[in-house]
Amino acid sequence: MKILMFLGTVRDSTPPRPARLGERVAKACFAGFNKQYKDDEIELVDVLDYPLEPVFKPHFSYSTRQVPAELDKLADKIASADGYIMVSPEYNHSMSPALANLLNHFGSSLFSYKPSAIVTYSAGQWGGMRAAMGMRTFLSELGCLPVSSMIHVPKAQNLLSEDGHFIKSNDEAEWFDYFGRTFSQLVWWTQAASNHKEQVDPLQIIAPFTQDPSQRNAP
Template structure:
């Protein structure tokens, strides 16, 4: 049997708050995905520093007139096999930087691919209130989230600044989530390649 090409996963980090814990979580997930054989493309809202959305990529009728960075990001999103969303919780909701980043691209870029949610907080709920809202958003743009949500309470104690896990929960939680994501991503990729997507 021929070897299966690695899944291309875009890892989104959608927090830009001062002293953010999200970078620890994103580093951990990036390391885990690489270790388990994925092709990982990390998109950090803070590093990309896209302005508050006024004109998304799909509003440019002539793509040559769009900012080159936006065209490049759009292609990377479109060619992914799945997505991992790392989300904090701002006022019990989705961080605006995350929704702002996702809204730059049309739903068709995400469609018929799975997503996985990793949420966190320094408190006991692990960002779950934001995750539930994020699940609705991901469904609307076409990348349904897998049933498992990887919630990380007390993220400041669960990971060090380099994203190294400080307890067994981190590895086992990531494994449950990514095992589900992989199953769906392989199935959807195989179906896209064999029959295409609905017109």
């Protein structure tokens, strides 16, 4: 299975400290996933690596020759992935606007019929769980339904070092076990969806919306 992990933070300034706390969380999740699923491929997609134009324009609305190369390559990665892990901070009880902006550049047909897992974090006590509730709806509409188990990391700056290792070494086993509940669900649904798509191509049943709004119109 091929999994894409999206890191949804672009804040690289202080205060507050430390900047880009999500990097630590993503590294820890990356290590926890690899420890449990050595045979599966996981790749990090950092929103900071995709400078986007101020005016939003979906990937599918560009003509062939005008698609920004970075977005075109990412579209191919999204299409070829079997599942997704979304790592987001919480802004005003909502998901990262930078993550939503990047994901909204791509049509749901690239994500659809694949599962996703939600990982949120914060410097405070709630671990971004309020953002996670909204992400359930967002990801469902995007087509990559989130698994029921989620990961919340409160006070991440006290738990993880800059390189993503647990500051207290005896915390690793307990947290990796916690991560594993969500990753196990993700991998199970990823394998189930992938196996069924070999039997039935969902995009042959419901054509993707790629050109005109009338493709989604009621009669």
